[in-house]
Amino acid sequence: MINSISSQHYAVQQVRNNTNKVEQISADNTQETKAIVHYDTRKYAVSFIENASPEELTAKVDSLIGRMPSMAAINLNEIMNADNGFEIAERINRLQEPLKQAHQNVLNLEQDLISQGRAKGKSDKEILMSIVQMQDEQSDLFKMSMNWGTKGLTSPDNYAKLVEYTPNYVNYYT
Numbered sequence: 001m002i003n004s005i006s007s008q009h010y011a012v013q014q015v016r017n018n019t020n021k022v023e024q025i026s027a028d029n030t031q032e033t034k035a036i037v038h039y040d041t042r043k044y045a046v047s048f049i050e051n052a053s054p055e056e057l058t059a060k061v062d063s064l065i066g067r068m069p070s071m072a073a074i075n076l077n078e079i080m081n082a083d084n085g086f087e088i089a090e091r092i093n094r095l096q097e098p099l100k101q102a103h104q105n106v107l108n109l110e111q112d113l114i115s116q117g118r119a120k121g122k123s124d125k126e127i128l129m130s131i132v133q134m135q136d137e138q139s140d141l142f143k144m145s146m147n148w149g150t151k152g153l154t155s156p157d158n159y160a161k162l163v164e165y166t167p168n169y170v171n172y173y174t
Contacts (some may be wrong), residue, residue: 041073042047042132042149049056049128057124064131069103072145078154083172091166092153095141098165102142109134 048055074092079085110131117127135148140161144153150159163169 013168019061020098038155039073039147039153040149041147042135043130045073049125049132052125057128059123061114061127064110066111067107069100070146071103072099073106073147073152075152075154078152078156082154082156087169087171088154088159088162090171091162092165094169095153098141099145106135106138141149151170 020047030112048060052060072092072095079088082088113130113134117130122130135143135146138148142148143150144155144158144161153162
């Protein structure tokens with residue numbers, strides 16, 4: 001049960017004692033564009049395969065069995081630092097269905113390579129290298145989406161290819 005409702009009003013005065021401090025803070029908060037780091041998943045996959053122990057290779061192959069399809073790797077720093085970041089994001093958004101299909105196809109091929117490799121008695125290193133070779137044979141769109149031996153979909157170096165893959169995109173905001 002509510003017995004009473006009361007309202008309290010307070011007057012608050014804001015005082016700035018040191019205006020120099022405000023200026024110093026604003027000068028220190030300037031944003032700097034950081035260098036974009038490009039991560040080549042192919043390079044790191046091959047390096048892992050060549051340097052991992054047999055136990056690590058077995059664990060890697062086991063972790064691939066029954067997994068979900070990969071998704072496109074997007075570098076948000078590249079989008080945010082681009083003058084046309086909104087357009088890049090919209091073009092990538094238009095590629096969702098083709099990318100989803102490409103990633104599902106690669107997953108199916110990968111699962112087949114693992115099953116067949118294990119059935120034939122191949123080593124885990126051989127199985128993983130066959131997966132690398134299979135991914136090397138995929139489309140440029142797939143490779144860009146995975147940073148597989150190339151820069152990604154958001155890279156300025158791949159903008160022309162991104163435009164090629166999205167010919168029906170019209171930027172209404174320009």
